[in-house]
Amino acid sequence: MTAIRVENVYKVFGRRPQEAVRKLRAGATRDEVKSLGTAAVIDTSFEVADGEIFVVMGLSGSGKSTLIRMLNGLWRPTSGRVLLGDDDLATVSASRLRALRRTTVSMVFQHFALLPHRTVLDNAAYPLEIQGVGKEERRERARAALELTGLGGWEDSLPGQLSGGMRQRVGLARALTADTDILLMDEAFSALDPLIRREMQEQLVEIQQKLGKTIVFITHDLNEAMYLGDRIAVMRSGRIVQIGTAEEILTAPADDYVAQFVADVDRTRVLTASSVMLRPGVVLPAAAGPRRAARAMREAQAAAAFVVDRDRVLLGFVRDSDVVDAARAGIPRLDGLVQTDVATVDEDTPLSEIFAPSAESLVPVAVTDDHGRLLGVVPRVTLLEAMVPPEIDLPDDTPADGPVETVVGAGATTVNGNGVPDGYEPLPPDDGVPGLAPDELPAARTAASAAEVAAAAEFDATTEGGTR
Numbered sequence: 493m494t495a496i497r498v499e500n501v502y503k504v505f506g507r508r509p510q511e512a513v514r515k516l517r518a519g520a521t522r523d524e525v526k527s528l529g530t531a532a533v534i535d536t537s538f539e540v541a542d543g544e545i546f547v548v549m550g551l552s553g554s555g556k557s558t559l560i561r562m563l564n565g566l567w568r569p570t571s572g573r574v575l576l577g578d579d580d581l582a583t584v585s586a587s588r589l590r591a592l593r594r595t596t597v598s599m600v601f602q603h604f605a606l607l608p609h610r611t612v613l614d615n616a617a618y619p620l621e622i623q624g625v626g627k628e629e630r631r632e633r634a635r636a637a638l639e640l641t642g643l644g645g646w647e648d649s650l651p652g653q654l655s656g657g658m659r660q661r662v663g664l665a666r667a668l669t670a671d672t673d674i675l676l677m678d679e680a681f682s683a684l685d686p687l688i689r690r691e692m693q694e695q696l697v698e699i700q701q702k703l704g705k706t707i708v709f710i711t712h713d714l715n716e717a718m719y720l721g722d723r724i725a726v727m728r729s730g731r732i733v734q735i736g737t738a739e740e741i742l743t744a745p746a747d748d749y750v751a752q753f754v755a756d757v758d759r760t761r762v763l764t765a766s767s768v769m770l771r772p773g774v775v776l777p778a779a780a781g782p783r784r785a786a787r788a789m790r791e792a793q794a795a796a797a798f799v800v801d802r803d804r805v806l807l808g809f810v811r812d813s814d815v816v817d818a819a820r821a822g823i824p825r826l827d828g829l830v831q832t833d834v835a836t837v838d839e840d841t842p843l844s845e846i847f848a849p850s851a852e853s854l855v856p857v858a859v860t861d862d863h864g865r866l867l868g869v870v871p872r873v874t875l876l877e878a879m880v881p882p883e884i885d886l887p888d889d890t891p892a893d894g895p896v897e898t899v900v901g902a903g904a905t906t907v908n909g910n911g912v913p914d915g916y917e918p919l920p921p922d923d924g925v926p927g928l929a930p931d932e933l934p935a936a937r938t939a940a941s942a943a944e945v946a947a948a949a950e951f952d953a954t955t956e957g958g959t960r
């Protein structure tokens with residue numbers, strides 16, 4: 493089910509927004525319509541599914557905040573539609589908008605003003621108080637939300653007694669108390685120090701899994717986007733330039749801009765075994781004879797082969813020399829030759845956890861499912877390649893038409909005794925990756941009290957139903 497649908501949305505601030513949209517539609521650039529207004533969001537379309545964490549990422553000024561403010565009707569699109577279920581926020585009445593903010597969509601900001609003389613509990617219960625919900629009920633709901641955000645036991649404290657991270661938890665609890673289906677989070681963790689921020693990210697994922705909320709999360713922090721997002725939309729100069737999973741964006745960036753943007757991501761934490769694994773090389777059934785095994789390994793020029801049982805459960809591997817000796821000695825089956833010290837990981841293992849087993853393993857690391865069945869392999873060279881952003885061209889000295897894909901019955905890559913495909917070349921040093929120009933770097937964020945005041949005003953506006 494679709495929670496949010498955004499269709500060809502434009503938002504232009506300025507004197508002649510409609511005219512700017514007409515020109516943008518006809519192909520004018522953002523700069524070319526400058527005299528008519530600031531085109532903050534240009535021809536943007538996407539859908540967010542129920543229960544999805546959808547991250548919007550981009551540098552300062554790319555239009556993220558404008559976009560998210562259109563998702564709760566705080567700003568109306570200059571053109572296009574924003575649908576929450578069947579309601580088009582561009583055209584709903586003010587009273588319907590207020591109702592939607594009560595039941596459907598709430599917002600968490602980077603800075604928001606807690607009421608200093610009220611307890612944590614009453615702060616968390618604030619949205620319900622505005623809605624006129626009775627004291628007992630709103631306190632009960634706020635208590636449950638505080639529990640979820642890890643603030644159980646702090647109900648009676650005053651905001652001044654809390655750390656920055658805890659205050660942000662109150663903000664999250666406030667949104668959870670409202671119990672809307674959709675949470676909009678605008679740089680919600682950006683003011684927190686890194687360790688607290690990571691904790692909050694983990695907690696948000698936990699809460700999402702527990703409650704199944706739909707979350708639109710805005711950040712300019714790539715690692716945060718990659719950690720949180722089921723899908724990520726990358727914005728540049730008002731447009732979405734790519735939407736995809738973290739893996740898709742890392743491995744197939746839509747353009748140079750996205751490629752540069754993701755160059756600094758810790759790829760080994762984002763990519764998992766399943767995103768880089770290859771079809772296993774030579775895979776032999778345990779019942780196969782050494783002669784057949786030797787033939788398959790010769791054809792594939794492989795020094796080792798994986799051995800599986802009838803259900804494709806991985807038993808281990810055999811080495812070429814053992815197989816040839818066994819064939820000479822007339823040994824009928826492979827079973828006795830199988831070495832079992834194969835490093836195995838599951839599909840979701842991050843690459844960062846595959847390096848150690850890979851370093852110690854003679855054969856590529858095996859990827860297995862819950863039943864121990866062989867799904868694929870991660871050769872060491874694949875692991876190394878995966879760390880390099882895709883815009884760096886590797887010298888391709890490996891014969892493309894070499895004896896790959898030869899297996900007893902299936903495909904194979906060629907591996908030498910170290911578990912590395914033949915033809916492996918060391919990677920070039922990790923330099924020459926163009927960084928972002930200083931003027932493209934995210935602007936420094938300040939925890940200015942002015943921002944808090946603005947956010948507080950915004951909170952009131954979102955709650956009370958204002959539209960700009």
Ligand SMILES: Nc1ncnc2c1ncn2[C@@H]1O[C@H](COP(=O)(O)OP(=O)(O)OP(=O)(O)O)[C@@H](O)[C@H]1O
Pocket residue numbers: 505506530531532550551552553554555556557558559712935
């Ligand atoms: N109320 C406004 N009036 C005029 N221009 C605006 C307004 N709000 C935003 N803009 C402009 O629209 C563009 C996009 O701004 P927006 O705040 O949406 O970007 P952002 O990606 O959220 O940036 P940041 O991370 O710095 O908040 C910017 O050029 C900004 O100056």
